[in-house]
Amino acid sequence: MYLSAKQTVLLGQIMQTLAEPHEEQEIRELVGDLVMQLLGAQFYASFVWQPEQLRFGKALQINMDSENLRSYERYYQFNDPITPHMQRFQVAVRATDVLAHEELVKTEFFNDFLQKDGLYWGVNLYAWHQGRNLGDMRIWRDRRRDNFSDDELRLLDMLQPAFVTALARAQSGHDVQALKLNTLAERLTPREQDIARLVMLGRSDKEISRELQIASTTVRTHLENTFRKVGVGNRSTLIHKLRT
Structure with a gap:
């Protein structure tokens, strides 16, 4: 896989951003902008699957009309011929991997939703962690560009572990x-x-x-101090002693 100098710099910026302690929405937005540049795309959206409501929520977008995105939340996500199939993938997946483009362009979803913003070629990446979808990246190009290549999919797959870890860290911080x-x-x-x-x-x-961004030896030192102060010798006893 060949990377240009610009792509190499962007890849480093993405990995650095994913290693930093950002809020969950910040991660999806900051990384989305960099990934859009990395892939030479013009449009980006991101959602989080809400399993209780069986719908996508927490929408954010770059270069897309906000009202059009709200129409997706209200209506088009329930009449979407590609995303439910794409969401099942544990790797980056193109819209054309689940539905032939000549079939997609015949749909209401394409003509009344995607085309309003000029979205033509799409690729999605989902952050799955312990059976839960933490968020996604939906990257699109207009019709003047080519479809996403296999190498570009592999590039997204390289980012996925760090993307998952960053979102899991941000969300677990609240817990x-x-x-x-x-x-x-x-x-x-x-x-x-x-x-x-x-x-x-x-x-x-x-x-x-990894979550606190400190050395493992520092974790062990703090943990040994905690054991001593609470008067325990192992993790299970510590958990029992500190429960409210």
């Missing part, structure tokens, strides 16, 4: 802070409390290191 500890936690520093909460959520030292 972590919501997890209440009992009064024994008053003996711990704020950082030790954060690590204790992550232990209670079943995170390994390596996962805690």
